[in-house]
Amino acid sequence: DVVTLASDASEEAQQQYLQSHADKTIQTILLLVAMEAEATPMVEALGLKADSPPVIPPPAPCHSFSGRHAGANVHVVCFGKCKATGVDNVGTVPAALTTYLAIQAFKPDIVISTGTAGGFRSRGAAIADVFVSTGMVNHDRRIPIPGFDKYGVGAFDAIPTPHLQKALSLKAGVVTSGNSLDYTAEDMARMVQHEAAVKEMEAAAVAWSADLFGCPVFCIKSVTDIVDGERPAQEEFLENLHKAAGALQAVVPQVIEFIAGKRYSEL
Numbered sequence: 256d257v258v259t260l261a262s263d264a265s266e267e268a269q270q271q272y273l274q275s276h277a278d279k280t281i282q283t284i285l286l287l288v289a290m291e292a293e294a295t296p297m298v299e300a301l302g303l304k305a306d307s308p309p310v311i312p313p314p315a316p317c318h319s320f321s322g323r324h325a326g327a328n329v330h331v332v333c334f335g336k337c338k339a340t341g342v343d344n345v346g347t348v349p350a351a352l353t354t355y356l357a358i359q360a361f362k363p364d365i366v367i368s369t370g371t372a373g374g375f376r377s378r379g380a381a382i383a384d385v386f387v388s389t390g391m392v393n394h395d396r397r398i399p400i401p402g403f404d405k406y407g408v409g410a411f412d413a414i415p416t417p418h419l420q421k422a423l424s425l426k427a428g429v430v431t432s433g434n435s436l437d438y439t440a441e442d443m444a445r446m447v448q449h450e451a452a453v454k455e456m457e458a459a460a461v462a463w464s465a466d467l468f469g470c471p472v473f474c475i476k477s478v479t480d481i482v483d484g485e486r487p488a489q490e491e492f493l494e495n496l497h498k499a500a501g502a503l504q505a506v507v508p509q510v511i512e513f514i515a516g517k518r519y520s521e522l
């Protein structure tokens with residue numbers, strides 16, 4: 256019947272998408288960003304428009320913006336607001352949900368987790384620097400049971416981007432994710448062990464969802480605060496959010512211009 260045929264067709268499209276990530280030319284780019292304050296300048300710089308009616312319908316809280324930039328289809332999806340508190344849905348739970356739904360909706364050739372982060376001075380980070388990820392890990396998932404210990408770290412490689420890093424003079428390193436703005440001594444030991452360059456709250460979850468679809472992923476993160484510095488993260492974060500968002504607004508369009516129309520192997 257019609258219903259079965261429709262679901263067969265979409266299953267086939269899904270299968271085709273899952274198998275479509277051999278060294279292909281990048282035509283559709285999905286950017287994921289937690290906070291509206293990070294997304295808005297980027298959406299404006301890229302000239303994107305809010306998708307209306309929504310492409311990802313309620314009750315999913317996320318918002319998507321779409322358009323063309325540098326000959327590519329570009330979608331920015333932010334995680335929306337918390338029903339209970341009205342603040343942005345930051346952290347790994349909304350990140351995984353939004354990424355899954357956005358990949359299903361937009362079938363991107365590549366996923367970029369972007370936004371702000373804390374930076375490690377010991378790895379060369381300064382305020383408003385922009386980093387590209389080499390890999391993504393979790394630093395706050397401690398499960399000391401064989402097998403689950405590795406699952407807890409949840410490490411994923413970023414797609415290699417040596418030419419992008421060089422062309423845009425971006426710093427590169429491991430992005431580490433956790434659900435707190437601060438960190439415990441154990442978190443810090445793990446961040447050091449994983450050679451983290453930047454610390455934020457979403458990338459490892461975005462990578463997990465992208466990996467379900469076999470879709471390549473990397474991060475572009477700008478630094479609001481110094482993790483291994485003297486000041487509390489929240490103070491520096493609020494002070495530098497505008498500056499770091501401005502850095503993203505400048506760099507993200509350049510990243511898109513560089514990757515659009517290139518093959519994965521040319522990044």
Ligand code: ADE
Nearest residue numbers: 371372373436454455488
């Ligand atoms: N976002 C910006 N700075 C951060 C930090 N220090 N930790 C987690 N997320 C952040």
